[in-house]
Amino acid sequence: MGFRKAKTMAFAIDEINRNSKLLPNVTLGYSLYDNCLQLGVGFRAALSLVSGQEEQVVLDETCVGTPPVIGIVGDSSSTRCIAISSVLGLYKVPMVRAVIQILKHFGWTWAGLLISDDDYGLFAARSFQSDLSQSGGGCLAYLEILPWGENPAEVKRIVDMMKKSTARVVIVFVHESHMINLMEEVVRQNVTGLQWIASEAWTSAAVLQTPQLMPYLGGTLGIAIRRGEIPGLRDFLLQTRPDLQHNNSHENSLVNQFWEDTFQCRFAPPPAGWVEAGGALCTGQEHLENVETEFLDISNLRPEYNVYKAVYALAYALDDMLHCEPGTGPFSEHSCGSLQRFELWQNHNSLCAMGFRQAQTMAFAIDEINRNTKLLPNVTLGYSLYDNCLQLGIGFRAALSLVSGQEEQVVLDETCVGTPPVIGIVGDSSSTRCIAISSVLGLYRVPMVRAVIQILKHFGWTWAGLLISDDDYGLHAARSFQSDLSQSGEGCLAYLEILPWGEDPDKLRKIVDVMKKSTARVVIAFAHESHMINIMEEVVRQNVTGLQWIASEAWTTATVLQTPQLMPYLGGTLGIAIRRGEIPGLRDFLLQIRPDLKHNSSYGNSLVNQFWEDTFQCRFAPSPADWVEAGGAICTGQEDLENVETEFLDISNLRPEYNVYKAVYALAYALDDMLHCEPGTGPFSGHSCGSLQKLEPWQLVYYLGKVNFTTPFGDQVLFDENGDVLPLYDVMNWLWLPGGGTEVQKVGEVKKFSFKDFTVTFFPALIDHFVICDDERTFVP
Structure with missing residues (x-):
C-alpha cells in the first residue's frame, strides 16, 4: 500500500503535466525513496531533496544548480513524517484540535489520554495539553504512554488505572499494535462502559473490529483521513511494469520489488535454491488484473487522496509564483521567485583552504591510527569527506546519509540491512552548521x-x-x-x-x-x-x-x-x-597532497583538485571557455606546494584542526576498547559485546564515555558525567x-x-x- 501511495503521487504529476492550463511550459518530475521504515533513512531521503539531490554527490566549485524539488510529500506514517517535518520546520498537529472539538460538542470535560512512545504520541500529547488548556474545554484525568511490544506488567498497570479513574472517555493516539496489546488486557479485566476516541492510526483498523473486541469498542468515535475518489488512478496503476534492465542489487527498483511480492516470484538471477524449492521466476509479463491484490482496490482511498491533494497544492503554488509580474512580487524590492533562483541555493565560489586543511587533518589522524599496530590492530579505518557548500541542508544530507547507512548509491532492496558505514561524525568547525546537525542527532551542548x-x-x-x-x-x-x-x-x-x-x-x-x-x-x-x-x-x-x-x-x-x-x-x-595544539607530522602529510587527474569531471571533481586550482590559480583540462585566451594557466598537477605562499601549510596556530585530531583519536580509542571486550563479560544485554558487524551507535557512545588519553601535545581527552568532552x-x-x-x-x-x-x-x-x-x-x- 505504501507503493500505491507513491504511484498516486506519480499519477497526479502525470495528470498535471498533461494539463495545458496548469504550469504551462513546466514539466514536473519526482524521486521516490524507500525509507525502509527507518527514521534515519527517511531523514536522508528528505534532506537529499531539500539540499539539492543529484545522481551523485557533486563536489564542484560552485555548489549551484536548479533546485530539484519544490516540496516533499511525506510518509503517511505520522512518526516518520513528524521527524522529517520537525527538522524542516513544518510540523503542526491539527488532528488534536479536531478531537478537542468532539469533546466540546458532547460536553466531555474529563478524559484520559493514551499515547504511543514515539514522535506521533509525544507530539500529540504536547499539543493536546497545550490546546486543551487554551480552549478551557476540559482537563486530562491521566496521561499514559503505551509500551512497544509485549509488556504485560505495564499494560496491566495502565488498565488498572483506567478502571479506577472516574474518567469514562479515553482518547488514544497510538498504532494498531498498541491497541491490540491494550485491548487484550481490557478484555481480560472486563473493563466496559468506556467511550473511546480513536486517532486516525487505528480508526479504520479492521483487525480491531472483531466479535471479541466490539463489546468493548462499540460506539468508538474516530478521526479518519478524508476518503476521496481519484478518477483514472486504477488505469494508471495497471500500467505499472517492471524494468528488466535495471534489476541488480544496487538499482533494483521499487516496481520490481512490488512485482516480486505481488506474484511471489523472483527476477533472474534468483536467490540460491529458489528454483529448486519450487519458486517461480518473474517474466515481467504477469497480469496485475489476474491477481487478487489490495493495490488495485481504490474504493477507500485515504492516504492516497492526501498525496493527490498535496501534489496539486504544490503545483498551484508554483503556478501562482510563475505568474508573478516583475516589480509586483511579494519578496524583497517587489521581486518575484523563479525556477532558476529558487532560494534553496546560494553561490559558493571557491574552496576554503582552511576548511580543506581541517578535512585533511582528519585524514592524517586516520592514517596515523591505521599505521599504529597497538591501536585497533586488524581494523582499518576509512572516511568520507563532504563539502557542505556552507549550506545547512547539504550538511544535513551528509550527516544523515552517514548515520542512516551511506552507500555508493541509495539501495532499494527488500532487506534495508547493511553494516553501519561510520562510527562517528567529525563536524564542521562552524558552530551554526555543527549545532544544526548535532541538534538532530541529539548531541549538542554549549x-x-x-x-x-x-x-x-x-x-x-x-x-x-x-x-x-x-x-x-x-x-x-x-x-x-x-x-x-x-x-x-x-x-x-x-x-x-x-x-x-x-x-x-x-x-x-x-x-x-x-x-x-x-x-x-x-x-x-x-x-x-x-x-x-x-x-x-x-x-x-x-x-x-x-x-x-x-x-x-x-x-x-x-x-x-x-x-x-x-x-x-x-x-x-x-x-x-x-x-591551540601541535600535531607532529601534519605538515609533511599535507605536502603529499596531489591532484587526481583521472577523476576531474563535473561529477567526480575531487576536493583536492578544487584546492589545487584555487591555490595555483589554474584550471585542469578541459578548462572553462576562454580561460586560456584570457591568460589563464592550465594545471599540470606537478606544481609545487612548497613554492607557493599559502595559509594551508602554516601549522603554527592549529585550533579547529587540533579538535579534529582529538575527535578522531577519541573514536578510535572507543572502538578499540569495544573490540577488546571478552564475550560474556560485556556491558550490554546478557553481558554481550558490541561488534563491527552489528554495531549500534549507542554502543560506541558507551565506550566514548570511558575514553581517557593524552595527546602528543600533553592534553588529556576524556568525557564528563553528561557525556560531554571536558573542554579546554x-x-x-x-x-x-x-x-x-x-x-x-x-x-x-x-x-x-x-x-x-x-x-x-x-x-x-x-x-x-x-x-x-x-x-x-x-x-x-
Missing part, C-alpha cells in the same frame, strides 16, 4: 558559555550585556547563558540584543544606543566576524569607548578586526579560543601597542576537570602585561 561565565566570575563582573547572532550559534548560546548564569548566581544580563545579518543601519544604531545608555560596561558577543564588523562600524560612528569586550571563539582571533581604526575600541578584549580553552587578550601595532597573546586557560566545575587560570608571568579595562566596569545597578 560548554563555552560556562567558560565565559568563569571569566566574569574571576574578575567580579556581575553586570553585562550580551550580543548574539541570529542563528543557531547565537540562540543556543543565549539560551545556555541565561540558564547557566542564573544557576551560578554570579551575575545578571543588562540586555540581550540580536545582531542582524547583513547591513541594517537602523537596527545596529538601536543596539549601539542600548549599549551606550546601559550602565553595563562589559559586553559579551557570541557572533561571527561579519556581525562584529558591522556593529563596530556603528560603535566607531557613535564613539562608544570604555567597553570591556568578551569575544566568543568565532571572532577571538579575527585579524580583520585588529586594525588601527578599531583597536582604540577593542583594545583589552578578552576572548575564548579553541585550544585558551584565554586570549588583545593588546594595542604604543607603536600602533596589535598583539593577541594567550594569557590563561579555562579547563573543566571530571565531575568538577570550570576553573580559569591566568599566567603570572603575563599578568603585568595583561590589559583589561578599569574598575568602573564592575558597576551593579
